[in-house]
Amino acid sequence: MQRALVTGAAGQIGTELVQALRQELGAEQVLATDLRRPDDDHPAVAGGPFGLLDCTDGDALARHIRDHRPDTIFHLAALLSAVGENEPQKAYQVNLGGLITVLEAARERGLALFTPSSIAAFGPGTPPDPTPQDTIQRPTTMYGVTKVAGELLCDYYHRRFGVDARGLRYPGIISHSAPPGGGTTDYAVEIFHAAVGEGRYTCFLEPDTQLDMMYMPDAVRGALELMRADPDRLEHRNAFNVTAMQLTPRGLAQRIQARIPDFRIDYDVDPVRQTIADSWPRRLDDSAAREEWGWQPEYDEAAMVDDMLGHLARRTDEASSTPAPG
Ligand code: NAD
Ligand code: AKB
Numbered sequence: 001m002q003r004a005l006v007t008g009a010a011g012q013i014g015t016e017l018v019q020a021l022r023q024e025l026g027a028e029q030v031l032a033t034d035l036r037r038p039d040d041d042h043p044a045v046a047g048g049p050f051g052l053l054d055c056t057d058g059d060a061l062a063r064h065i066r067d068h069r070p071d072t073i074f075h076l077a078a079l080l081s082a083v084g085e086n087e088p089q090k091a092y093q094v095n096l097g098g099l100i101t102v103l104e105a106a107r108e109r110g111l112a113l114f115t116p117s118s119i120a121a122f123g124p125g126t127p128p129d130p131t132p133q134d135t136i137q138r139p140t141t142m143y144g145v146t147k148v149a150g151e152l153l154c155d156y157y158h159r160r161f162g163v164d165a166r167g168l169r170y171p172g173i174i175s176h177s178a179p180p181g182g183g184t185t186d187y188a189v190e191i192f193h194a195a196v197g198e199g200r201y202t203c204f205l206e207p208d209t210q211l212d213m214m215y216m217p218d219a220v221r222g223a224l225e226l227m228r229a230d231p232d233r234l235e236h237r238n239a240f241n242v243t244a245m246q247l248t249p250r251g252l253a254q255r256i257q258a259r260i261p262d263f264r265i266d267y268d269v270d271p272v273r274q275t276i277a278d279s280w281p282r283r284l285d286d287s288a289a290r291e292e293w294g295w296q297p298e299y300d301e302a303a304m305v306d307d308m309l310g311h312l313a314r315r316t317d318e319a320s321s322t323p324a325p326g
Contacts, residue, residue, distance in 0.1 A: 001112065001227055003029045005070040007055045007102065008077030009044040010034035012189075013116070013170075013219060015178035017074060019043050020220045031068040035077065043177075055098035061105050072112040072227065075102045081120050081276050083182035084143035095146035096153075103157045103165070112164040114227055115154055117239050119171050119212055120184075121147040124279040129210075131281035133241050133288040140279050154238035166226050167238040171212035171284060173219045174304060176311040184276045188213055188247055195256045195263045196312040204270040207250035210282040214244040215299035215307070222295060229293035236292065241284040244297035245304065255305045 004021050008014050009032035021030045032044035033053035044050055051064055055077040077098050084091030099115060106113045122131055123139040137148045154165040172185025180186040187203050188211075194201035214222075222242055231237070253265040289295035299307070 001025070001072045003068065003070045004072045004074060005031045005033065005064060005068055006044075006074045006076060007033055007053060007098070008035075008075070009050070010036060010038040010042060010178075011076060012175060012178045012180050013173060013216070014074075014076045015043055016175060016216050017076070017220050017223060019047060020224065021074070022048050024224070031064060031070065033064060056094060056101055058101045058104065061101060065105055065109055065111075070111060072114070073102055073106060074114045074223065075099065076116065078116075078146075079143065080181050080183035081118075081141050081143040082184055082186070082273055084146075085141055085272055085276070088142035091142045092146060095143070096149055099146075099150050099153060103153060103163060106163045106165065107157060107161045112227065113154070113166070114223055115150060115165065115167045115238070116223075117147045117151050117167050117169040118143070119169060119280045119284065120144040120276075121151060121169060121239070122279075122281050126281060128280075129282040130285040131241065131283065132285050133236060141276055144279075151239040158237060164231065165238055166229075166234065168219075168222055168226060168240050168242050168289070169284065170219060171214050171243055171281075173214055173216055174308065175216035176308055176315075177216075184273045184280070185211055185213065187249060188252060191249070191252060191256065191265070192308045192312055195260050196309065196316055199260070199262050200264040200266070201253075202266050202268050203249045203253075204268065204273050205249055205277050206269055206274060207267060208248050209274070209277050210246055210248045211277060212243050212245075212281055212284050213247045214242065214297065215304040218244050218297045218299055221298075222289075225295070226293055233292050236288050240289040240292070240295070241286045242289050242295055242297075243284040243286045244299060245301045246283050247301060252301075252305075255301060256309070259305070259309055 027048035079091040157163040
């Protein structure tokens, strides 16, 4: 991998993946693209080349590929679970219309492709704890339907056309840089900002809803390691279960309270997102990823909470010591 194009680069994962790729490959080697242009100081724009791109527009994608000449695409553009339930037709169009467009470009140009799947690719009939690598996949959200179909499409393009497509089934990703994009696991990011900012948080999931989660540095490293892995060893190449920690709102709030004793959580359950959460795995079995390419998370819950609160506290201190303009 020497030159990369990233779709959905202004999102939660793209914001950090682009920075990691630029550090590894060099700033000019990584073209960040998104449907919307973020502010000039956003890392996708400030740190190297940026282009507007609707991932469902094959002509526009072809122009970016011709101009930038990537050997690898990281395809992150998507609508997440809660947004997808509000606009299921649009979620289908963006998630599967975008993926087939990118797969076609990868086929025509011989490019490698990374596409994330999700714990959303499972459903209420899946064994939830642990969820095996190969098991029942009957999701009940449009987002989940597009993720299962996406895994299968990527497998098909690999088997039929030899496209070097690879992917991870990410759990909920926790990070402090960019906000989450409208998913069911977003509470696990919002709670930190609320704890450091207002000292209280109203959670939209029930206190004991357990979901699989991962801290962003592990998610980014996992993508890069998978793309560097020996292809001959990848049996589950487009849909590796990966996990790092299992959280509940109550347990996470207690961890935060141990560091911010005045923090308070209450609950106002959103039935749509609660139903989605109840249909998802509580813990993935990631032994295939460990065996086939050496996956190993670095952050457990305690390390993640320390790092998140450290970053957010530093940001608050910097903001309060910066003089107001004018
Ligand atoms: P996000 O919602 O934060 O970002 C998605 C980005 O895609 C946004 O910047 C948006 O502007 C862009 N986008 C939307 N429609 C587009 C289009 N038509 N063309 C181009 N760009 C478009 O999402 P994320 O959390 O960064 O997720 C990235 C990928 O990882 C997605 O495939 C998602 O399903 C997957 N994933 C994320 C998580 C998570 O917890 N964040 C977990 C599992 C899987
Ligand atoms: C969501 O909640 O929709 C995402 C995901 C787990 O795919 N964070």
